[in-house]
Amino acid sequence: MPSRVLAVQLSPVHEFRKEPAGEIELVEGYGVRGDAHAGATVQHLHRVKKDPTAPNLRQVHLIHAELFDDLAELGHTVRPGDLGENVTTTGLDLLALARGTRLTLGAAEVQVTGLRNPCYQIDDFQPGLLKRVLRRHGDGAVERLTGVMAVVTRGGTVRPGDHIGVAAPGGPLVALAPV
Template identity: 65%
Template structure:
């Protein structure tokens, strides 16, 4: 399967995609506090974040095989998701789901694998979808079914954001623009990483 309409992947005319909040935490918790800025380290992730590393840092992945490359160095969620969750009766704010960046104005879930996002002076290459887990229901009962369900076509939809690796280090702050560079075709859809 390929992504068929790359024109839908970038902000619509007259809008600008941007970062609305940045988050990091040195401990393996669920939510992450908002910060004034974060520093991305090439090939590692967000400086000082528990999920930064060349190899996997997520506890379940470490338990399975600690030598795996870390394709989940950076977690991004589109802020529009919080609007959708509010309409379904959930109160979720930026950082609550453990993302490093909350964005607005870009459909992150529609990006193909290998998309390069220039954010501030850093570059994040999108690797795949976050796979929502039971911790989301522990945070707020019933929330998981809003982020992981079957679409009209029967396929599993994962709505909890995208993951990426740091391809160029730099500093990212709220208000920074997000510029999208699509990979060469064919555009492959994101799958869980």
């Protein structure tokens, strides 16, 4: 199945969920126009308290819709936007991408910066969901399943149904880590 955008979402206020939209506009170096997390510097409320001048490596949040299918098998109903993502994808293993991968989404392009680190708010949304999306393995390794974060490298409009192009970064591949 080709990789494509399944849904797009945004929220002008800092809430856990983001509302579905017919399209979103990505602005280079800034994020999703009209979204509370857009900005050249960090916008996540917890991170702003630590260092409001830090660069915003979380301008766009992407989640693969296949996660929703996996969660449904475990008794959780999750729809696009429910976990706060701006772009819901299908047909692309986001978690396997290397840091620096460029994704073409419609007319726009983003560069993957790292993994989203899920927090307690996920259990506020649905009790027990955090342990489903933040898995600890026997060796102590933690697997984060709630998608990837990116910065906008070329602005443009993104709509459901848009094809997703993938370009690996040059040089040695670096695995994703939380940002």
